[in-house]
Amino acid sequence: MEDGMQRFKADFFKALAHPLRIRILELLVDGEKSVNEIQSCLEKDGSAVSQQLSVLRAKNIVYGTKDGKKVYYSLRDPMIIELLEVARTIFNNHLINTISRLEEMTVSENNDVDL
Known part of the structure; x- marks a missing residue:
């Protein structure tokens, strides 16, 4: 059981181990944001932001909800x-x-x- 917790922590911190992912999380502290809002705030292209959001989603750190064609991201916890x-x-x-x-x-x- 102890090894499972340590592995979870290591994987969790690996998911945070990128400056752009940290910046995305800092933006989401203020509440949900659309992908376009995140891209605009970070002044990064869509593929870079989408790639980092994908990592955060895969580790259940953020979640996205669709509203028409837009996806809004929020902190899961x-x-x-x-x-x-x-x-x-x-x-x-x-x-x-x-x-x-x-x-x-x-x-x-x-x-x-x-x-």
């Missing part, structure tokens, strides 16, 4: 919003840590020059 927020927080923490280290190195270099 609202927890994705929290996951994206956590990822942003982790990124910010890494950024703060990197800036702090750079500042420490700069201070250290400046102290070495003063000797």
Whole structure:
């Protein structure tokens, strides 16, 4: 059972492992969007967006509903919003840590020059 959960997590994160797919999810945080709206917001051609939506659909991360000729996409699970927020927080923490280290190195270099 444990192996099944780990495999699910690995497959889930693989499905998220593309900048365009992450950007699509970020757009869908605000609510459902048509394929044309997604393409317009991302300034990407239809085939690139369709390919990435297909991956997200296959992993049940998003779902599409047809309305005439248009397909509207939504997040399947609202927890994705929290996951994206956590990822942003982790990124910010890494950024703060990197800036702090750079500042420490700069201070250290400046102290070495003063000797």
